[in-house]
Amino acid sequence: MIEPKYGRLLDDFRVGDIYHHPWEVTIDDGMLAMFAASFLDLNPLYSSRRFAQELGFRDRVVHPMVMLNLALSFTVHDVSEQAIAHLAYIDLKFPNAAYSGDTLSVYSEILGVRVSESKPDRGIVHLRTTGVNQDGIVLVTFERKALIPTGKLEGRAHPTSSASDAPRDPSPSSGSLAIPIELRSEIKTPAWPGRPRGLFEDFEVGDVILHSNGHTVGESEHMQLTILTRNSHPLHFDEVYSREHSFMKTRVVEGGLVFAWVASLASRDTTANALWEIGYDKGSHPNPVLAGDTLYAASKVIEKQDRDEKTGIVQFKLVGVKNERPATLLAAGLDLFADKFEQKVFEIEREALVPNCLVKQPVRRIPDS
């Protein structure tokens, strides 16, 4: 009788270990459509071939939330299939554009392993995960921390990669701005007749933006996205497991998807005009999300910085809440961005490259017939 298990327990991890995660997936238009069917983002960089090409890219750019979710989910098989919780997102970057047709593979390096002082039956694993395409170009990189039970996993089904495979620089973007090569020379200005507000000048430090629309999470919807990204943690799609082992006694929505919903709910008012999502940092999930919960988002402008004549960098604090509108929570006296409260499901810092009004908008002609 064999009952193969995946993921690892705390004592299976050693600092410096490198795992080449076995998933290897060609990103395709089907994947883009399934994400587009859950995460509404107005930015044509991700949806319009015409726009993306005029901006200098080869094709539509794969949405950064697709990249984060794929890379995060690929690690579960080796890292967190036994984990209790995902604790933190750190220094998430998208150094190069990903395109439909790219084949993604992902590896992780263990940066730290630490037993909890208060609860010695568990501990925290800290790792950096990097996703590369078929040519070895880094498409996504981030650190995260996960809460994992102590012990060694009996019956683990496959070996650790050898340490000699260690990448020389697992975080190639560190120290410089994670902006793809297409945006490092002069920024082009594709026509976009219906362009909404949200240029660099439109943001003021201190602005609090309550995003009006919410999104009720569908049961099939979140399971499909979990499996599509190859997340193998049964907490998200196995109700029998979840009744026994979930801290919620039922399936819990995968954190990377909550991140994607909150970011996309905020996008129409913040990053619809963004040329690039430079990065995210200091992210966490204070409370879980279940199917049927309705998510809302709020953003706060925490910093602005000119980059050149045509672009600037805007930093937001982004929060996600469930089942209450942000306005209702504010009216109840809560500070959405600083307080802890049961409806808060996500918080993170977000940095975007945004054009300013010096980017002239060419008018697009409507055809005669």
Added chain:
Amino acid sequence: MIEPKYGRLLDDFRVGDIYHHPWEVTIDDGMLAMFAASFLDLNPLYSSRRFAQELGFRDRVVHPMVMLNLALSFTVHDVSEQAIAHLAYIDLKFPNAAYSGDTLSVYSEILGVRVSESKPDRGIVHLRTTGVNQDGIVLVTFERKALIPTGKLEGRAHPTSSASDAPRDPSPSSGSLAIPIELRSEIKTPAWPGRPRGLFEDFEVGDVILHSNGHTVGESEHMQLTILTRNSHPLHFDEVYSREHSFMKTRVVEGGLVFAWVASLASRDTTANALWEIGYDKGSHPNPVLAGDTLYAASKVIEKQDRDEKTGIVQFKLVGVKNERPATLLAAGLDLFADKFEQKVFEIEREALVPNCLVKQPVRRIPDS
């Protein structure tokens, strides 16, 4: 504190205004698959590259219901995100074939604005919407009417396009038959060994066809399709909003999707052989549809007209009902096509170009091995 709002209230509309809707989306195979996963249409024009190419098209033709739903949904951000209801579809046409890979953008012209006489807190906006591809070719055009509260929207987040952008002919197909160039010369006759009934000769004016299969609407399914088409009205995917603001106190299935379900439920018996959906007219949604409702369709042949030796035009009245079979409603004494009743969720006139039996069916050889 900023709470950006979208859509418009009645007093924000002026006759002659043109809105370039900001959504710009490259249609892809993923979108086609997600529609194919909800709307069963036997016609190989939309599903088979081989068939479509032998008929003279460059590739599979994007299903007209994809085009209607995209164009309708793109308008919501500017037109109807504050609307109470969608009232009517008028003169819907598909003048040219759309293909996967086309990038769709959409604009609308306000044709009329009128306060309701009976309920002065609301009124009707009448507009024509046109969707074009990256080359300015018109792919879909229709008028519609929406019921919208009076007043002006505080905090609207972006400007109206200037009137100087007005297209010279927003309805390029008016006056002539909306048939794409590929079908204007002699009709080719691709082999189709399993071709079902439904050639021109098979229809008689007065025929009433009760389509046997229904479709129960899935909760995730309808939300995914709503978001995929970029419909931003929270009535369809935000349960917290809907409990407060929906006339049904819960999420309501987007009307364009109800249209697509009813049309596709009828398709096997009516348009499976059609060379083109020439158009739809006089459409409305007498009652709403919720997740879990089961939709059925019935068609009546209201007119037939020879076009040339090989093709004719068949006009249908199409109705959709919920939670009862059409046969049951008929047995209860209802006239499905003329009466109003609570199970009726959709009605429209439909016109299709259908080949006649002079189109010889070449036999396809089965390979030896």
Added chain:
Amino acid sequence: MIEPKYGRLLDDFRVGDIYHHPWEVTIDDGMLAMFAASFLDLNPLYSSRRFAQELGFRDRVVHPMVMLNLALSFTVHDVSEQAIAHLAYIDLKFPNAAYSGDTLSVYSEILGVRVSESKPDRGIVHLRTTGVNQDGIVLVTFERKALIPTGKLEGRAHPTSSASDAPRDPSPSSGSLAIPIELRSEIKTPAWPGRPRGLFEDFEVGDVILHSNGHTVGESEHMQLTILTRNSHPLHFDEVYSREHSFMKTRVVEGGLVFAWVASLASRDTTANALWEIGYDKGSHPNPVLAGDTLYAASKVIEKQDRDEKTGIVQFKLVGVKNERPATLLAAGLDLFADKFEQKVFEIEREALVPNCLVKQPVRRIPDS
């Protein structure tokens, strides 16, 4: 009044009849993504263009469960839309690789028709179904048996193909191993740094493997996959029909999807390294599956056979159960593979071509930056 019906009753079938099923569908990346979003398979042959091409294929190979589900569903319109149940899968083979972009058409030959002795109001139809691409290459072929009410169907909407269309060899793979041409010469060895266990040497005859993860079937999820594959039996997506006519009084999950879930739940521990799914045989569904059920799988190694220096053939018995873990059922004294019990939803024999350790794994270099 016309109420067209599809499928056939028992007396409509004659041995030797050939049906060219009318569905004709170009397989696309959207379809692959929707399957990937429900069926987790680690094998990069189906997910990675890079891997598949290094192995000698033109592109990612379409997953065999996509092919089985399409071909099976295409037959429903002609064969089983009136059926009571699907009884058996026999001699399922995938003789050639299918690729995204291939256009699939399917035909079936009636091999046997027999009235039930115990219940004379029904009988068994036995047929062989074959799916070919646009060039007539056979991509999938299988026999199945279905339980169908006696009688003749009033109002069937279209004719039987003529017997003169009979293929000379409807089962081109019979007698030889169904392995595609790309794998008949020397097997190549693509790098796969995270390659999991499961080479030929890792399996011993008699091994029982309990696959740890389950999958809770989503309501929208299973309906979308049913429609995507063009299955027109209302039992799977019409709740009004199902309340009246289903043996479960509600919608039942389509059998081909149950097959796909069970096979994919087993895949990580059995076929993750497989070069080909040679075939399945003797399959059946002892009990139905409903939305909300959680599926689990178990495999038993029943035979091993060397093929050449680099590969061998492993035969598994595969079973699927619902709502209880295989380990729980075993602990209750059941023989998962031999006994009948209410939680058992699927069983079949599975044969895979698996590389052995002589396949050297080249190390993939990680890029410097």
